[in-house]
Amino acid sequence: MVAMSNNNEWLDDDNDFEDEFQDSSDLVKKLRRAAKVNEKRAKELEAELNTLRSEQRTNVVKSVLESRGVRPSIAKYIPNDVSTAEDVDAWLQENAEDFGFTLGQPKQEADLATLRQIDAVTTNAVSPAGVDDMMLRLSQAESAEEIENLIFGG
Numbered sequence: 001m002v003a004m005s006n007n008n009e010w011l012d013d014d015n016d017f018e019d020e021f022q023d024s025s026d027l028v029k030k031l032r033r034a035a036k037v038n039e040k041r042a043k044e045l046e047a048e049l050n051t052l053r054s055e056q057r058t059n060v061v062k063s064v065l066e067s068r069g070v071r072p073s074i075a076k077y078i079p080n081d082v083s084t085a086e087d088v089d090a091w092l093q094e095n096a097e098d099f100g101f102t103l104g105q106p107k108q109e110a111d112l113a114t115l116r117q118i119d120a121v122t123t124n125a126v127s128p129a130g131v132d133d134m135m136l137r138l139s140q141a142e143s144a145e146e147i148e149n150l151i152f153g154g
Contacts (some may be wrong), residue, residue, distance in 0.1 A: 012121050017100050053132075053147065056083075057080070057083045058075075060079055060083065060085050060088060061075045061082075062075065063085070064089055064092070065087040065088075065092075068089070068092060068103050069094060069103075070101055070103070071101070073100075074092075074099060077095075077099070078091055079091070091111050134150065138150060
């Protein structure tokens with residue numbers, strides 16, 4: 001009977017090997033699934049990146065054409081590898097004569113902060129015409145009370 005128990009131990013070892021093989025097979029399947037998911041995600045991200053690059057290039061080209069006073073229809077002739085504002089500007093300078101247009105100076109963007117400051121200062125300012133009228137009224141005032149009413153709006 002002792003020999004049979006040795007025989008059973010050998011069979012148990014076989015089962016352990018099959019269990020390990022089965023476990024590694026499941027692991028391989030899981031890894032393959034994960035690789036497929038990652039590959040699909042990478043393709044999606046690459047497609048999104050290409051779309052964003054295309055949109056950015058379109059916006060840059062449109063912006064440069066507008067700032068230089070060039071017809072927007074010229075954009076379709078600008079090569080795809082010309083994508084930065086400097087590249088578009090250089091391409092326009094090279095090809096302006098070929099397309100029959102002259103480049104104007106880039107339009108200067110208004111400094112909104114400065115315009116807001118100017119607006120804030122001038123909102124409560126007295127116009128020059130009002131100053132002359134105010135001086136006339138002050139010189140014609142007959143009492144201190146009239147002057148106070150002119151100054152304080154009473």
